[in-house]
Amino acid sequence: MPRSLSPxxxxxxxxxxxxxxxxxxxxxxxxxxxxxxxxxxxxEVLERFVHLxxxxxxxxxxxxxxxxxxxxxxxxxxxxxVIGIPLGLLMGWYRLLDQIVTPIFDGLRFIAPIAWVxxxxxxxxxxxxGPIMIIFAGAFPPCLINAYRGAKFVEPRLIEAAQMLGTPxxxxxxxxxxxxxxxxxxSGLRVSAGLGWQSLVGAELIVASAGVGxxxxxxxxxxxxxxxxxxxxxxxxxxxxLDMALRATERAILRRRGLET
Amino acid sequence: xxxxxxxxxxxxxxxxxxxFLATTVLExxxxxxxxxxxxxxxxxxxxxxxxxxxxxxxxxVYFSLRLxxxxxxxxxVTGVPLGLLMGWSRRAEALINPIFLIIRPIPPLAWIPLAILWLGxxxxxxxxxxxxxxxxxxxxxxYAGVRNIDRPTLEAAAMLGMPRFRFVTEVLLPGASPMIxxxxxxxxxxxxxxxxxxxxxGAFYGLGRVLNVAQQDLYPGMILVGMxxxxxxxxxxxxxxGLVETRALAWxxxxxxxxG
Amino acid sequence: MGRISFDDVGRVFGPSNxxxxxxxxxxxxxxxxxxVAIVGPSGCGKTTCLRLVAGFDFPSSGTxxxxxxxxxxxxxxxxxxxxQFALFPWxxxxxxxxxxxxxxxxxxEQRRERIGAILDLMGLQSYAESFPHQLSGGMxxxxxxxxxxxxxxxxxxxxxPFGALDAQTRVVMQEExxxxxxxxxRTVLFITHAVEEAVYLADRVAxxxxxxxxxxxxxxxxxxxxxxxxxxxxxIEEVMDLESFVHMRTHIWRSLRxxxxxxxxx
Numbered sequence: 001m002p003r004s005l006s007p008x009x010x011x012x013x014x015x016x017x018x019x020x021x022x023x024x025x026x027x028x029x030x031x032x033x034x035x036x037x038x039x040x041x042x043x044e045v046l047e048r049f050v051h052l053x054x055x056x057x058x059x060x061x062x063x064x065x066x067x068x069x070x071x072x073x074x075x076x077x078x079x080x081x082v083i084g085i086p087l088g089l090l091m092g093w094y095r096l097l098d099q100i101v102t103p104i105f106d107g108l109r110f111i112a113p114i115a116w117v118x119x120x121x122x123x124x125x126x127x128x129x130g131p132i133m134i135i136f137a138g139a140f141p142p143c144l145i146n147a148y149r150g151a152k153f154v155e156p157r158l159i160e161a162a163q164m165l166g167t168p169x170x171x172x173x174x175x176x177x178x179x180x181x182x183x184x185x186x187s188g189l190r191v192s193a194g195l196g197w198q199s200l201v202g203a204e205l206i207v208a209s210a211g212v213g214x215x216x217x218x219x220x221x222x223x224x225x226x227x228x229x230x231x232x233x234x235x236x237x238x239x240x241x242l243d244m245a246l247r248a249t250e251r252a253i254l255r256r257r258g259l260e261t
Numbered sequence: 262x263x264x265x266x267x268x269x270x271x272x273x274x275x276x277x278x279x280x281f282l283a284t285t286v287l288e289x290x291x292x293x294x295x296x297x298x299x300x301x302x303x304x305x306x307x308x309x310x311x312x313x314x315x316x317x318x319x320x321x322v323y324f325s326l327r328l329x330x331x332x333x334x335x336x337x338v339t340g341v342p343l344g345l346l347m348g349w350s351r352r353a354e355a356l357i358n359p360i361f362l363i364i365r366p367i368p369p370l371a372w373i374p375l376a377i378l379w380l381g382x383x384x385x386x387x388x389x390x391x392x393x394x395x396x397x398x399x400x401x402x403x404y405a406g407v408r409n410i411d412r413p414t415l416e417a418a419a420m421l422g423m424p425r426f427r428f429v430t431e432v433l434l435p436g437a438s439p440m441i442x443x444x445x446x447x448x449x450x451x452x453x454x455x456x457x458x459x460x461x462x463g464a465f466y467g468l469g470r471v472l473n474v475a476q477q478d479l480y481p482g483m484i485l486v487g488m489x490x491x492x493x494x495x496x497x498x499x500x501x502x503g504l505v506e507t508r509a510l511a512w513x514x515x516x517x518x519x520x521g
Numbered sequence: 522m523g524r525i526s527f528d529d530v531g532r533v534f535g536p537s538n539x540x541x542x543x544x545x546x547x548x549x550x551x552x553x554x555x556x557v558a559i560v561g562p563s564g565c566g567k568t569t570c571l572r573l574v575a576g577f578d579f580p581s582s583g584t585x586x587x588x589x590x591x592x593x594x595x596x597x598x599x600x601x602x603x604x605q606f607a608l609f610p611w612x613x614x615x616x617x618x619x620x621x622x623x624x625x626x627x628x629x630e631q632r633r634e635r636i637g638a639i640l641d642l643m644g645l646q647s648y649a650e651s652f653p654h655q656l657s658g659g660m661x662x663x664x665x666x667x668x669x670x671x672x673x674x675x676x677x678x679x680x681x682p683f684g685a686l687d688a689q690t691r692v693v694m695q696e697e698x699x700x701x702x703x704x705x706x707r708t709v710l711f712i713t714h715a716v717e718e719a720v721y722l723a724d725r726v727a728x729x730x731x732x733x734x735x736x737x738x739x740x741x742x743x744x745x746x747x748x749x750x751x752x753x754x755x756x757i758e759e760v761m762d763l764e765s766f767v768h769m770r771t772h773i774w775r776s777l778r779x780x781x782x783x784x785x786x787x
Binding site: 163164179256258 | 575576577594595596597599600601603605607608609610611620621624625652653654655668672
């Protein structure tokens with residue numbers, strides 16, 4: 001049986017793990033195994049990160065790049081949710097719609113979101129439209145799938161109860177399927193935000209003239225490893241904050257329903 | 262079920278007819294934006310017979326497939342044992358988790374520039390990035406797989422006095438395997454996404470290279486061929502993994518039934 | 522108003538040639554304001570009978586009608602109380618009870634009045650703003666009964682409503698239901714596998730056979746209840762001690778047991 005650890009023990013071990021990670025990184029650079037250009041020491045990356053926050057690189061400060069990235073992300077993500085969730089719910093209710101959309105969706109599902117880059121650039125340009133389409137391609141499937149599953153697995157008694165209370169067919173979707181699917185939808189949104197954020201980074205690496213991905217590409221072109229790593233840190237922090245926000249929402253909803261474990 | 266298949270076939274047929282109608286017959290869509298069916302077939306012949314972007318279709322497919330396979334296998338070989346270890350030992354979990362917490366929020370695609378700085382545009386950088394992408398789902402799901410084994414199963418094994426090695430091969434691994442396979446499927450998906458992105462950023466061969474050159478040449482027919490090739494490979498490798506899973510999990514009827 | 526009638530009802534699940542026959546030759550009439558319980562072994566199709574009246578399912582042959590109209594869809598004049606309560610977990614007690622009234626287009630003020638009255642009647646006044654998961658099983662089932670009763674339905678369909686409750690709560694709810702039925706009589710079709718419950722609550726008890734489900738016997742409890750004056754007793758255990766009650770119960774038990782013996786393969 002795995003033995004449980006006291007909170008103190010696990011905090012200590014966690015600290016050791018973290019220190020070992022930083023120590024290993026530092027050791028590699030200090031011992032001269034790796035050149036500074038290959039792997040800069042931890043504090044130089046940190047220094048560069050702070051420096052970039054207020055200094056322009058690749059046309060804007062890191063914060064401005066982040067803002068540009070986040071704006072694209074928000075549009076693509078919201079678009080995916082606004083189309084994917086209602087479509088998923090309706091597919092869960094109207095069988096014909098399900099039978100028509102599912103084969104198309106299954107066909108498109110295996111195209112990696114990033115593979116849409118050439119068409120996205122061709123159709124919507126490399127400014128804001130193209131990246132939004134790629135974020136959409138990444139974020140859309142989990143929105144649709146989770147709303148659909150939520151609607152399909154609603155306790156059938158709840159649908160019957162609504163019908164017996166005289167709720168007309170169309171309104172069963174909004175009054176039963178939607179609220180009953182909320183936990184599933186929220187966990188879909190979490191996956192969706194992660195994939196959308198990752199697609200954004202990919203899109204910006206390939207086609208963009210602003211954003212954190214672009215900053216990293218420019219850093220790479222200038223052989224500035226610190227800049228590239230600063231970009232990674234910024235992306236990680238925003239991704240983490242997004243996930244934390246959605247996780248908090250999820251917990252709040254589950255608590256309200258009495259489902260929290 | 263039969264009605265479902267029928268409607269599916271009709272839908273796909275209708276879509277293809279619509280595609281034909283909109284591009285070739287009515288010319289609603291400009292050929293510079295989306296290719297017509299004849300354009301696409303011409304592009305397919307072009308890349309298959311004459312080659313495009315530095316090689317024929319078969320060469321590009323071989324190249325991409327090889328990188329995905331290498332990255333994926335390295336990720337499984339390192340990720341699954343680490344996940345099992347973290348699932349089994351609370352101490353290992355507490356030690357390794359913080360490193361994971363730092364690395365996990367960074368999307369795999371964000372490693373591409375660093376990998377290029379480190380290893381250039383060749384195979385090494387791509388395998389490294391695919392490894393990162395496929396590693397995380399392997400670890401997390403193997404870990405969760407161990408944690409999800411029922412307590413009575415573990416207690417029964419302890420009661421039977423099983424030696425450590427056989428305990429791992431006969432209890433831990435099979436018990437965690439449904440989740441491990443879930444992780445592998447996610448890893449495979451991540452591998453393809455990452456490969457395409459890495460090849461789009463910079464490569465000499467591969468399907469991403471085809472997409473990249475086609476984009477620069479404004480060649481919609483070739484873009485579509487590249488996308489379809491990526492989709493077919495993604496589908497095919499997932500199917501293959503599914504077959505392995507069915508074999509490996511033949512004992513686990515519940516897992517198969519749950520997948521429908 | 523609320524007369525239910527089953528005429529030569531059959532229900533086959535699956536393909537018609539080799540499907541499972543769930544119900545066969547069901548003929549049963551429930552009079553207006555009569556309380557009829559259906560008892561039978563599990564899997565005998567008693568819940569299917571209720572679902573046919575509710576309009577959740579439809580007969581393969583014969584007709585099910587309420588007040589002479591063939592049932593074609595679910596509706597608020599045939600309110601259902603489910604075994605697992607089926608309350609909407611995202612709505613408060615008040616909102617759960619309100620849905621049906623809103624669907625009927627009852628004005629806000631009237632809704633408030635009617636919901637207030639039913640909350641009082643069911644002893645739920647202080648729980649109006651609670652969510653279902655904050656209540657015990659017994660309280661949740663009160664809400665479900667209130668949700669059905671507030672619609673003033675012609676017919677009340679109860680599918681093992683107390684099956685998910687513990688023994689003590691069950692007794693309390695049975696007494697409450699009798700009180701409610703006296704105060705505000707409705708046509709009730711009550712499904713249960715608990716023989717005592719059926720005898721205690723119903724005017725008539727229909728005994729069903731195992732698959733294919735048929736009605737084997739219909740017992741008239743009301744006349745015995747009246748003759749032996751069961752209603753003069755306050756508590757369920759007093760009624761259950763009466764010789765007439767024991768007699769009735771034993772008869773039904775025996776009838777169900779013969780049913781089992783007739784199927785030696787099990």
